[in-house]
Amino acid sequence: xxxLVESGGGLVQAGDSLRLSCTGSGRTFSSYVMGxxxxxxGKEREFVAAIxxxxxxxxxxxxxxxxxxxxxxxxxxxxxxxxNSLKPEDTAVYYCAAxxxxxxxxxFSSEYDYWGQGTQVTVSS
Numbered sequence: 835x836x837x838l839v840e841s842g843g844g845l846v847q848a849g850d851s852l853r854l855s856c857t858g859s860g861r862t863f864s865s866y867v868m869g870x871x872x873x874x875x876g877k878e879r880e881f882v883a884a885i886x887x888x889x890x891x892x893x894x895x896x897x898x899x900x901x902x903x904x905x906x907x908x909x910x911x912x913x914x915x916x917x918n919s920l921k922p923e924d925t926a927v928y929y930c931a932a933x934x935x936x937x938x939x940x941x942f943s944s945e946y947d948y949w950g951q952g953t954q955v956t957v958s959s
Contacts, residue, residue, distance in 0.1 A: 835859075835860060835948075836858050836859060836860045836862065836863060836866065836932050836947075836948040837858065837859040837860070837948070838856055838857070838858050838859075838930050838931070838932060838948055838949065838950035839856065839857050839858075839950055839951070840854060840855065840856045840928065840929065840930050840950040840951065840952060840953040841854070841855050841856075841857075841953060842854040842855050842953060843928060843953030843954045843955045844954075844955070844956070845956045845958065846920055846955075846956070846957055846958070847957070847958050847959075848920060848921055848922055848957055848958065848959050849919060849920065850920050850957070851916070851917060851918045851919075851920065852917045852920065852955060853914055853915065853916045853917070854870070854914065854915040854917065854928055854930075854953060854955070855912055855913075855914055856868070856870075856912065856913045856914075856915075856930030856950055857910070857911055857912045858911045858912070858913075858932065858948075859911070860911075863908065863911040863932070864887060864908035864911075865887055865934070866887055866932040866933060866934060866948075867884055867885070867886055867887055867932070867933040867934075867935060867936065867937055867940055868884065868885050868887075868904075868906060868913040868930060868931070868932055868933075869881065869882075869883070869884040869885075869930065869931045869932075869933060869940050869941075869946060870882040870883045870884070870904060870913075870915045870928060870929070870930055870931075871928070871929045871930075871931060871943060872924075872926035872927065872928045872929070872955075873926055873927050873929070873952075874923075874925060874926040874927075877926075879929070879943060880895065881895055881940070881941040881942075881943070882894070882895055882898055882902065882915070882928070883895070883898065883902055883904040883915060884904065884933075884937060884940030884941070885904045885905065885906050885913060885937075886936075886937045889905065889906045889908070891937050892904050893937055893940050893941070895941070897923075898917075898924075901917065901918050901919045901920075902915060902916065902917050902918070903915070903916040903918075904916075913930060915928070915930075917955070920955075920957045921957060922957050922958065922959045923957075924955060924957050925955060925956050925957050926954075926955060927952040927953065927954050927955075928952065928953050928954075928955050929949055929950055929951075929952045930949075930950045931943070931946035931948060931949045931950070932946060932947060932948040933945045933946040933947065934947060
């Protein structure tokens with residue numbers, strides 16, 4: 835069992851940066867692929883980024899490549915999403931999630947067993 839809690843969301847202007855954090859409970863956190871998803875009003879939840887259990891490999895959706903960076907600190911049971919050059923279209927509720935599968939399946943939300951409650955990110959133009 836892993837419980838996940840996100841933090842770091844807020845209201846920013848276009849071009850600004852935010853760093854989201856997701857802290858997990860349990861001693862097995864380091865064994866999970868960790869992913870970030872987002873859901874905008876009226877839209878489906880979409881994959882954003884993921885990181886392997888060791889932190890050696892990452893994977894991003896094309897729309898955030900070069901702007902977002904996912905990282906993790908297994909000693910702190912925490913995964914981060916650094917978001918730079920934010921755009922209004924990044925506005926969404928952001929969720930972190932834990933998957934026992936390999937990184938190759940990271941963009942499938944069905945592969946994740948545990949989810950956080952979400953944190954709102956709003957980017958004004």
